[in-house]
Amino acid sequence: xxxxxxxIVFFGLLALVALAPLPYGSNLPWAWSxxxxxxxxxxxxxxxxxxxSPPEGERQFFKRIKIPMVLFFIVVAWIVVQATPGIVPxxxxxxxxxxxxxxxxxxxxxVTIAPDLTWDALMVLLAYAGxxxxxxxxxxxxxxxxxxxxxxxxVSTAYAVYGLVVYFGGWETxxxxxxxxxxxxxxxxxxxxxxxxxxxxxxxVASLVYLVKILARDFRDGGTARQIxxxxxxxxxxxxxLPLVGVLTTGTALMLTHSRAGFVSGMIGVFVALLxxxxxxxxxxxxxxxxxxxxxxxxxxxxxxxxxxxxxxxEYLEGAQxxxxxxxxxxxxxxxxxxxxxYGYGSFESGFxxxxxxxxxxxxxxxxxxxxxxxxxxxxxxxxVTVLAAFLLVFYxxxxxxxxxxxxxxxxxxxxxxxxxxxxxxxxxxSLQMPAMGIGFVFVVAMAFSRNVIEQNRRQQV
Numbered sequence: 001x002x003x004x005x006x007x008i009v010f011f012g013l014l015a016l017v018a019l020a021p022l023p024y025g026s027n028l029p030w031a032w033s034x035x036x037x038x039x040x041x042x043x044x045x046x047x048x049x050x051x052x053s054p055p056e057g058e059r060q061f062f063k064r065i066k067i068p069m070v071l072f073f074i075v076v077a078w079i080v081v082q083a084t085p086g087i088v089p090x091x092x093x094x095x096x097x098x099x100x101x102x103x104x105x106x107x108x109x110x111v112t113i114a115p116d117l118t119w120d121a122l123m124v125l126l127a128y129a130g131x132x133x134x135x136x137x138x139x140x141x142x143x144x145x146x147x148x149x150x151x152x153x154x155v156s157t158a159y160a161v162y163g164l165v166v167y168f169g170g171w172e173t174x175x176x177x178x179x180x181x182x183x184x185x186x187x188x189x190x191x192x193x194x195x196x197x198x199x200x201x202x203x204x205v206a207s208l209v210y211l212v213k214i215l216a217r218d219f220r221d222g223g224t225a226r227q228i229x230x231x232x233x234x235x236x237x238x239x240x241x242l243p244l245v246g247v248l249t250t251g252t253a254l255m256l257t258h259s260r261a262g263f264v265s266g267m268i269g270v271f272v273a274l275l276x277x278x279x280x281x282x283x284x285x286x287x288x289x290x291x292x293x294x295x296x297x298x299x300x301x302x303x304x305x306x307x308x309x310x311x312x313x314x315e316y317l318e319g320a321q322x323x324x325x326x327x328x329x330x331x332x333x334x335x336x337x338x339x340x341x342x343y344g345y346g347s348f349e350s351g352f353x354x355x356x357x358x359x360x361x362x363x364x365x366x367x368x369x370x371x372x373x374x375x376x377x378x379x380x381x382x383x384x385v386t387v388l389a390a391f392l393l394v395f396y397x398x399x400x401x402x403x404x405x406x407x408x409x410x411x412x413x414x415x416x417x418x419x420x421x422x423x424x425x426x427x428x429x430x431s432l433q434m435p436a437m438g439i440g441f442v443f444v445v446a447m448a449f450s451r452n453v454i455e456q457n458r459r460q461q462v
Contacts, residue, residue, distance in 0.1 A: 198441075
C-alpha cells in the first residue's frame with residue numbers, strides 16, 4: 001500500500017508540473033488555489049505512506065534539509081503573525097486604528113494592511129515549499145530523478161512548441177482568449193512575456209544539460225574527431241532528439257518573448273552551465289571547450305535569425321530603466337518606514353499606493369518588478385534576510401556538489417543554472433511570483449538538491 005501511495009504522489013507531482021502552466025501560468029485565483037490544494041493533498045498522502053513504511057535515507061535527508069527548512073518556516077511563522085489579528089498590537093499597522101476611528105467600530109489590529117492578500121500569497125508560498133519537499137524526497141531515487149529530468153524537458157519543449165505555433169501563425173491569443181497585452185511577443189500559455197521567458201530559460205538549460213549528458217558518452221570513450229562524429233551520427237543523436245528539439249525550441253521561444261531581462265538572465269544561466277561543464281568532472285575539458293564554442297555560435301546564429309524584436313526592445317532600455325529605478329527608490333524608501341515589520345506579505349499593491357508620487361501615479365504597480373524589494377516591503381528586512389539565507393544555503397549546497405560529485409553532476413548543474421537565472425531575473429521582474437514558473441523552478445532545484453544529498457551520503461560511506 002505504501003508503495004502504491006508513493007507512486008500516486010510521484011505521478012501526481014509530475015502531472016502538477018505539466019498542467020501548472022496551462023491556465024495562464026496559474027496566474028488566476030482559482031488556478032493557484034486549485035494548484036495549492038493539489039500540492040497539499042500530495043503532501044498528506046506522502047506523509048501517510050511514510051507512516052506506513054518509512055523510506056531509506058530519511059536521517060541523511062533531514063540532516064541536509066533541516067537548516068533551510070527551519071529558516072523557511074521562521075518566515076512562514078512571521079507571515080502568519082502578520083495576518084493574524086491582535087497577536088502583537090504594538091506593532092500593528094496604524095491604518096487599523098484610523099479605520100476603527102473613522103468607522104466607529106473596533107477592528108482587530110494586524111501588521112498586514114491586507115489580510116486576505118497575505119493569506120492568499122502565503123498559500124502559494126506553501127505550495128512552492130510542498131513541491132520542493134516532494135521533489136527532493138522522490139528525486140533521491142536515480143530512476144525517479146532521470147524521469148523527472150526527461151519529463152521537465154518534454155513539458156518545457158511542448159509549451160515552447162505551442163508558443164512558436166501561435167507566434168508564427170499570427171494568432172494574438174493565449175489559449176482561446178485574445179491578448180490584451182504583449183501583442184507581437186511570444187508568451188506561450190502565460191499572460192506575461194517575462195514570466196514565460198524565465199520558464200523557457202530554465203527549459204533551455206535543462207534541455208542543454210540533458211543533451212550534453214547523452215553526447216558526453218561518445219567523447220568519454222575517446223577517439224579521433226571523425227570517429228566521435230560517426231558514433232554520434234550512428235545512434236547517439238537519434239536518442240538525443242528530445243533535448244535537441246528542446247534546445248532549439250526553448251531557445252527560439254526565449255528570444256521571441258522579446259524580454260530583455262529574461263533573455264539576459266537566460267544567457268547568464270547557459271554561460272554558468274557551460275562553465276560548470278568546463279571546470280567540473282562531468283565532461284572532459286576537450287568536450288567542455290567544444291560545448292562553449294558551439295553554444296556561442298548557436299546564440300549568434302539564433303539572435304541573427306529571430307532576435308530583431310529583442311534588439312528593438314533593447315533600444316528602449318534607457319527610458320524604461322529610469323522609471324524602474326525611480327520605482328525601486330520609492331519602494332526602498334517606503335520599506336524603511338516599516339523596516340522590521342513590513343506591510344504584509346503579498347500586499348504590495350495596497351501598501352504601496354500611498355507612496356506613489358507624480359511619476360508613478362499614472363500606473364497601478366500591482367507588483368514591484370523586483371522580487372527582493374517586494375519581499376522586503378512585505379515582510380520587512382529580517383524576513384528578506386532569512387529567506388535569502390535559506391535560498392543561498394541551498395544554492396551553496398548544490399553548487400559545491402557540482403565540483404565534487406561523481407555521478408550526478410548533470411542534475412546539480414541544472415539546479416545551479418536555474419537558481420542563477422531566477423536570482424538574476426528577480427532583480428528586475430517578478431517571474432518567481434507567477435505560480436507555474438515558481439512550481440517549475442522549485443521542481444528543478446529540488447531535483448538537483450536530492451541528488452546532492454545522495455552524493456554526499458555516498459562519499460561519507462566510502
